[in-house]
Amino acid sequence: MSRRLKFALILFLAISLGSLVLSEVELPKGEPGLPPSLTYPMGTSLDGENMVTLNAEAVWDTVLFGLLSGAITTVITSLSSLAVYGRFRVRGVLVRLADAVNSLPRLPFLLVLALILGTPTGSGIAMNFFLIALVVSLTGVGQFMRQGIEFFEADQTFRSLREVGIVLRRRARFVVTRMGITFYLPAFVDGITAFTGIGVVGGVGDPLYPTLTTLLNVAASFLYLWWIFLVPALFRALLLVSVLILADEVRKNVKVN
Amino acid sequence: MRAKYLLTASLVLSLVAVLLSLASVDTTQYSLASYGYGNVAYPPQDWRSVPWAVVLGYLPNASVTTAGGNLSVSSVTPISLNSYELYVYQVRGVVQPYYFLSVPSLILALTSSLLAFKSTFALFYERVTGETLNLSGVGTLKNFLKKRTTSYLVTLFISSSAGVALEVLALHRPLERALKDLITMDMGVSRVYGISSTLVVLEGLSFTSLLIAITFTVSVVLSVVVVVYSLSSTNLRRVVSSWRYIGSAIATWVLSEALIYLFHFQLGVLPIGRPERSLTGYLILPFVALFIPYVGILANRVYSTASIFKPPREVGELKNLGKDVILHKHVLGHVSVVMLNGISSAFVEMLIGEAMAEVIFGWPGIGTVLRVAVSHGDMTVAEGSMLSFSLILILSAYVTDLVYGILDPRVRR
Numbered sequence: 303m304s305r306r307l308k309f310a311l312i313l314f315l316a317i318s319l320g321s322l323v324l325s326e327v328e329l330p331k332g333e334p335g336l337p338p339s340l341t342y343p344m345g346t347s348l349d350g351e352n353m354v355t356l357n358a359e360a361v362w363d364t365v366l367f368g369l370l371s372g373a374i375t376t377v378i379t380s381l382s383s384l385a386v387y388g389r390f391r392v393r394g395v396l397v398r399l400a401d402a403v404n405s406l407p408r409l410p411f412l413l414v415l416a417l418i419l420g421t422p423t424g425s426g427i428a429m430n431f432f433l434i435a436l437v438v439s440l441t442g443v444g445q446f447m448r449q450g451i452e453f454f455e456a457d458q459t460f461r462s463l464r465e466v467g468i469v470l471r472r473r474a475r476f477v478v479t480r481m482g483i484t485f486y487l488p489a490f491v492d493g494i495t496a497f498t499g500i501g502v503v504g505g506v507g508d509p510l511y512p513t514l515t516t517l518l519n520v521a522a523s524f525l526y527l528w529w530i531f532l533v534p535a536l537f538r539a540l541l542l543v544s545v546l547i548l549a550d551e552v553r554k555n556v557k558v559n
Numbered sequence: 560m561r562a563k564y565l566l567t568a569s570l571v572l573s574l575v576a577v578l579l580s581l582a583s584v585d586t587t588q589y590s591l592a593s594y595g596y597g598n599v600a601y602p603p604q605d606w607r608s609v610p611w612a613v614v615l616g617y618l619p620n621a622s623v624t625t626a627g628g629n630l631s632v633s634s635v636t637p638i639s640l641n642s643y644e645l646y647v648y649q650v651r652g653v654v655q656p657y658y659f660l661s662v663p664s665l666i667l668a669l670t671s672s673l674l675a676f677k678s679t680f681a682l683f684y685e686r687v688t689g690e691t692l693n694l695s696g697v698g699t700l701k702n703f704l705k706k707r708t709t710s711y712l713v714t715l716f717i718s719s720s721a722g723v724a725l726e727v728l729a730l731h732r733p734l735e736r737a738l739k740d741l742i743t744m745d746m747g748v749s750r751v752y753g754i755s756s757t758l759v760v761l762e763g764l765s766f767t768s769l770l771i772a773i774t775f776t777v778s779v780v781l782s783v784v785v786v787v788y789s790l791s792s793t794n795l796r797r798v799v800s801s802w803r804y805i806g807s808a809i810a811t812w813v814l815s816e817a818l819i820y821l822f823h824f825q826l827g828v829l830p831i832g833r834p835e836r837s838l839t840g841y842l843i844l845p846f847v848a849l850f851i852p853y854v855g856i857l858a859n860r861v862y863s864t865a866s867i868f869k870p871p872r873e874v875g876e877l878k879n880l881g882k883d884v885i886l887h888k889h890v891l892g893h894v895s896v897v898m899l900n901g902i903s904s905a906f907v908e909m910l911i912g913e914a915m916a917e918v919i920f921g922w923p924g925i926g927t928v929l930r931v932a933v934s935h936g937d938m939t940v941a942e943g944s945m946l947s948f949s950l951i952l953i954l955s956a957y958v959t960d961l962v963y964g965i966l967d968p969r970v971r972r
Binding site: 401402405406407408409410411413414416417418422423424425426427498499502503504505506518521522525526528531532535538539 | 718941945
């Protein structure tokens with residue numbers, strides 16, 4: 303394991319697990335908008351919440367979002383890669399489908415979908431967290447599918463269900479592992495980035511699952527309180543840097559045969 | 560062709576793009592009136608088709624004059640009169656008459672950046688090798704573009720179908736009406752602003768084009784310079800490599816928040832929001848917020864592509880060529896062409912990044928228009944923005960292919 307990989311893995315685990323633990327701990331509330339002090343190391347929010355708890359919850363929700371969208375994207379990409387073994391012109395159809403999704407401008411398209419599926423609140427759109435993860439993954443899966451399909455040669459076609467079983471047994475583990483390594487972490491980052499996009503531009507989010515984007519969005523109106531935006535921004539940067547380095551290093555170091 | 564002529568051409572185009580976008584955000588006073596006889600005063604029929612500068616916050620004012628005097632009107636709607644009488648209904652306000660120049664300005668900004676990208680490389684190439692650019696080749700540009708046009712028509716069809724499907728499903732419009740709206744590019748009246756959604760989107764796009772026209776070409780040229788020097792300096796290469804992570808992780812909008820905190824709230828030297836007086840002051844912070852991450856991201860992409868083309872050391876020895884000649888002729892020569900498509904994607908990414916920065920800065924571009932539309936359930940504007948983005952995406956890819964065809968004769972075959 304390279305030093306960079308170790309560093310990124312430790313950083314990612316520390317941020318994710320640390321935030322999961324801290325989000326469960328009851329920390330004292332205080333006066334609204336207090337700057338960092340010994341009692342409140344990250345200050346308090348505009349409604350007096352301890353910013354340590356808020357940041358921890360937001361980091362964990364962001365990680366959860368990344369994990370979800372990474373999983374959805376990887377599963378769809380893996381399935382589509384397996385489907386190229388199909389008898390009919392599955393490869394051609396999937397490539398066209400991926401191209402069709404890719405040809406739509408993602409951010410405005412996501413916002414239009416959010417308008418249909420969510421509820422406008424006057425300052426943004428309230429939408430279910432898991433539905434956002436699904437929609438974000440489905441609109442981003444095209445770019446991964448396109449690469450995934452090109453990974454494998456369609457050297458075999460199914461003639462019977464028995465053959466399907468044989469191919470699945472022989473190739474599925476390889477396809478899923480390779481897809482996981484190649485696409486999971488990039489899809490994780492892609493999911494968070496797309497959510498950030500619709501969060502910042504459209505104020506899309508689930509009030510029950512505040513992410514770092516939600517915190518930064520709220521902070522955009524109170525930028526004179528530096529601890530409200532700088533700390534979540536720092537956590538977001540650290541989280542993304544760790545995942546980006548992890549993705550690069552895993553691709554370089556882990557070989558699947 | 561000499562690189563300096565190509566660079567001059569790109570600078571001229573870039574300047575024209577900025578001038579067009581400046582014209583597109585220009586405003587002036589305008590009024591229109593209708594008159595009639597009846598117990599209800601109706602506003603002029605086509606007042607919603609006038610480009611009132613609504614994204615700048617200038618909603619049109621209305622007044623009704625009858626023989627009895629002036630009636631105060633809070634919004635532009637039909638007004639009941641006390642009796643049958645002659646009336647004059649006047650709507651006046653500030654308009655953005657050249658809003659339509661935003662699209663050509665965006666396309667010119669992209670074209671100038673593509674040329675600037677190629678010519679900056681060529682300038683270094685000429686300095687090292689003493690050779691000039693060769694733009695002649697087999698195959699015609701016409702045939703090349705004919706092939707590409709088909710693929711763009713398919714893309715346009717897909718985007719349009721998505722637009723029509725959304726209009727039918729979300730706005731519950733009949734299919735024929737949705738198709739007619741699409742062909743005439745008329746998405747209907749904006750729920751928030753009360754005027755044509757197409758106008759609202761294009762007005763927002765004017766401010767976006769101004770920022771892009773200034774930022775994009777500068778980012779492209781600087782990223783090329785950074786890459787050329789980083790290829791021969793290990794320290795600079797390390798900085799460029801880290802810049803990618805910082806650029807992706809910090810992102811334009813986070814940097815925007817930090818800049819606002821420092822320069823607006825702490826130092827109080829730069830304004831933010833809707834431009835009121837001179838545009839320059841309002842442009843500085845968004846420019847910096849976009850420029851810093853994008854130079855890093857672009858430089859890294861160019862650098863990664865350069866790594867692919869880097870030949871083994873023995874090639875230089877066998878061909879008896881110096882390290883610099885190998886670098887500029889065999890590495891950067893390929894990169895300057897292959898990366899043209901990458902510049903086109905970077906342009907689209909910058910549009911998205913800019914939309915986010917606009918929301919943070921309160922800059923009245925397409926990002927702010929989308930934010931207001933989405934928050935208030937204004938589907939027509941949101942849908943109009945999606946279709947405008949699609950059109951820009953397709954046009955920018957088409958322009959890239961055209962420039963590609965001119966600059967790389969091999970693709971015309």
